[in-house]
Amino acid sequence: MGKKVGMEVSLAIAEAAKMANTDVVAAYPITPQTHIVERLAELVANGELDAEYIPVESEHSAMSACLGAVATGARTFTATAGQGLELMHEVLYVASAMRLPVIMSVANRALSSPLNVWGDQSDLMAVRDTGWIQIICENGQEAYDNVLCAFRIGEDKRVLLPVMVHVDGFYLTHVVEPIEIPEQDKVNHFLPSFSYPLPLDPDKPLTMGAFAPPILFSEAKKAQEVNLRAAKPVILECWAEFAKAFGRQYKPIEQYRTEGAKILLLTLGSFGETAMAAVDKLRDAGQSVGLLKLRLWRPFPFEELRQTVGRAELLIVIDRALSFGGPGGPAFSEIRSALYSEKNRPRILGFVGGLGGRDLTVAEFEGMVKRAQEMKPSGAEQEFEMYGVRE
Amino acid sequence: MNARKTEAEYTWKDMEIGCIVAEPGSSQYYRTGDWRSQVPRYTFSRCIKCGVCALYCPEGCIGPNADSHFEADLFWCKGCGICARECPTGVIGMADEEE
Numbered sequence: 001m002g003k004k005v006g007m008e009v010s011l012a013i014a015e016a017a018k019m020a021n022t023d024v025v026a027a028y029p030i031t032p033q034t035h036i037v038e039r040l041a042e043l044v045a046n047g048e049l050d051a052e053y054i055p056v057e058s059e060h061s062a063m064s065a066c067l068g069a070v071a072t073g074a075r076t077f078t079a080t081a082g083q084g085l086e087l088m089h090e091v092l093y094v095a096s097a098m099r100l101p102v103i104m105s106v107a108n109r110a111l112s113s114p115l116n117v118w119g120d121q122s123d124l125m126a127v128r129d130t131g132w133i134q135i136i137c138e139n140g141q142e143a144y145d146n147v148l149c150a151f152r153i154g155e156d157k158r159v160l161l162p163v164m165v166h167v168d169g170f171y172l173t174h175v176v177e178p179i180e181i182p183e184q185d186k187v188n189h190f191l192p193s194f195s196y197p198l199p200l201d202p203d204k205p206l207t208m209g210a211f212a213p214p215i216l217f218s219e220a221k222k223a224q225e226v227n228l229r230a231a232k233p234v235i236l237e238c239w240a241e242f243a244k245a246f247g248r249q250y251k252p253i254e255q256y257r258t259e260g261a262k263i264l265l266l267t268l269g270s271f272g273e274t275a276m277a278a279v280d281k282l283r284d285a286g287q288s289v290g291l292l293k294l295r296l297w298r299p300f301p302f303e304e305l306r307q308t309v310g311r312a313e314l315l316i317v318i319d320r321a322l323s324f325g326g327p328g329g330p331a332f333s334e335i336r337s338a339l340y341s342e343k344n345r346p347r348i349l350g351f352v353g354g355l356g357g358r359d360l361t362v363a364e365f366e367g368m369v370k371r372a373q374e375m376k377p378s379g380a381e382q383e384f385e386m387y388g389v390r391e
Numbered sequence: 392m393n394a395r396k397t398e399a400e401y402t403w404k405d406m407e408i409g410c411i412v413a414e415p416g417s418s419q420y421y422r423t424g425d426w427r428s429q430v431p432r433y434t435f436s437r438c439i440k441c442g443v444c445a446l447y448c449p450e451g452c453i454g455p456n457a458d459s460h461f462e463a464d465l466f467w468c469k470g471c472g473i474c475a476r477e478c479p480t481g482v483i484g485m486a487d488e489e490e
Contacts, residue, residue, distance in 0.1 A: 099409035198411050207412035215398050218407060220410050222403035 002182035009140035010035030010173045015146035018049045019187045023074035026065035031117040032169035033081040033107035059084040063091035070100040073199040081192030082109030084121045095162040096131030102162040108168040110356040118357020119169040121320040125330040133163040134297040138272040140177035143167045156193045159231045168270040232299045252301030254293040261290030264312040278365030315346040316372045320354045328384030350384035365383035427470035429485040435460045437480045444474035
């Protein structure tokens with residue numbers, strides 16, 4: 001057994017990158033990610049982590065430097081948040097298409113304007129289609145564990161893809177939680193060393209990032225799509241191995257008190273902790289309510305969603321991001337789409353709430369369950385609402 | 392990438408990891424000749440074999456043929472006409488591509 005310590009989640013993420021023996025960190029500090037990279041810079045400066053820390057001038061450069069580092073075969077870590085993730089946006093596509101497994105934690109934050117540094121998943125949803133593997137964490141232990149897993153998954157020869165480990169800004173990054181830190185030798189055993197199959201090497205010249213004309217581009221994209229989908233069994237295998245080594249089992253979708261539930265809430269990230277308390281209260285009051293927590297966002301866990309939704313009559317998806325002028329929250333829209341062809345699909349409603357650091361309390365989750373039961377099924381306009389907005 | 396196949400024969404399964412090009416110089420297998428709308432025509436009797444056309448060719452596709460006259464390889468020639476303009480003895484004229 002490892003040692004359970006009270007630790008700020010940001011520092012636990014840095015600790016995971018350190019215990020993974022990261023070779024290169026290229027990062028630019030931004031709230032609420034700052035403590036992660038500040039700690040990594042400190043570890044490198046103190047000689048506790050034998051890595052190259054590249055203090056870049058922007059997030060665009062941070063991600064670019066990370067690509068170069070991975071291309072040489074270096075284990076590479078970075079972290080960002082909100083506007084920083086947006087500034088590296090174009091390079092994110094390059095990372096996945098070039099199959100360079102950069103591992104990045106994202107402290108999810110609202111996107112300007114108005115300027116807002118607080119927790120929100122608008123940044124997460126804006127990078128949905130960048131081709132990265134994306135894992136969404138609910139608490140500090142998950143964040144630590146999944147940074148370790150991210151290295152093992154992304155660097156696997158069958159995968160070779162970059163991985164984002166999402167943690168809600170402030171709600172997770174700035175809280176102190178009891179986190180079990182395993183022994184270094186167990187981490188070493190779990191995480192094999194990284195070698196990139198076609199690294200940059202002066203003795204074996206390669207062209208990386210070449211152009212592809214129309215006659216090849218579609219083939220390149222199909223290969224990328226097949227590759228990302230094929231990562232799922234490797235992710236499941238990694239989580240199974242992690243459970244064997246450390247005793248904590250992760251799944252693409254977690255279920256909480258879903259046995260026979262007629263109503264299901266579905267959350268992403270730290271909302272899950274509050275929603276569990278709401279489910280407990282509703283169950284105590286005799287209501288048939290359960291909770292699904294989506295951990296694996298890309299590749300999307302279609303089969304697990306269908307299985308876990310089961311026979312529920314009402315599914316309430318809570319998004320912490322809005323698709324302006326669109327069908328509702330991005331997760332709501334995707335989940336409805338994923339269940340569309342099911343014969344016995346539940347009625348699916350969405351709420352958008354908790355934007356820009358607004359809390360959603362236990363009572364508000366209970367309120368959403370009540371409100372969803374009142375909503376009339378009368379067309380797309382009625383199928384989602386922004387929750388808790390003053391009229 | 393496997394240089395034996397033309398780009399039109401590549402399937403998605405043939406793609407190297409991250410579309411890395413692992414064989415140096417494989418761009419020579421990429422046919423740029425079909426970008427052409429004009430094609431060089433030669434009157435070799437006027438050719439003094441000076442090689443000025445080869446020096447100016449942006450594609451690097453001009454070299455001496457079997458008679459040591461300088462001639463573009465139409466697999467790569469994009470038909471830009473620079474050789475025709477630079478040739479000091481007027482060997483080269485550009486005609487519309489009919490392929």
